Amino acid sequence: GQQVMQIPQYQHVQEGEDFTTYCNSSTTLSNIQWYKQRPGGHPVFLIQLVKSGEVKKQKRLTFQFGEAKKNSSLHITATQTTDVGTYFCAPAGDSSYKLIFGSGTRLLVRP
């Protein structure tokens, strides 16, 4: 079945440094969603990307969808301690209703 690889598995940064997580698929994706899960919390939707090459920004977060729609990235500029958590990419699966969650990238931020 469809699988996605998310890298890195985790990253520890100093507050103020940038952070990027990558999501890669072997197949073309119709769309991809990103979620954030705070420690001890539940996943919360961040954004959805649909178009090839799409770039969306939310304050310090920049989301990109690759031109071939096989990969995506999330970049955080100048991390803050509030950014701590696990970031999951979730492309739509082979079926129209299903999301395939990546393994997640855990972000730790040193104050």
Add this chain to the structure above:
Amino acid sequence: GAGVSQSPSNKVTEKGKDVELRCDPISGHTALYWYRQRLGQGLEFLIYFQGNSAPDKSGLPSDRFSAERTGESVSTLTIQRTQQEDSAVYLCASSPSGTWNNEQFFGPGTRLTVL
């Protein structure tokens, strides 16, 4: 309006016992999903409901796992004869409709510990 709620928040049980986990989705959401999340891991899809039918049960790990949903409302995930490997957080999510462009709204989860 209220978000997705789940109960109990924590459940400790002995190996071999049955457990029932409950999910109350957001009112009006026709799609409902169950996931399992082991400690430090990603989300493992279990089952998808559209209304009260379950067109995709492909993620249920074994026949000890079953789920049902009443109309477009409450869902119950039942695990029979629990095993230690069933220990995990069970997350429920709902969305307005079961299409790929809908975000999923997650509940707080039920942490299941099997002793």
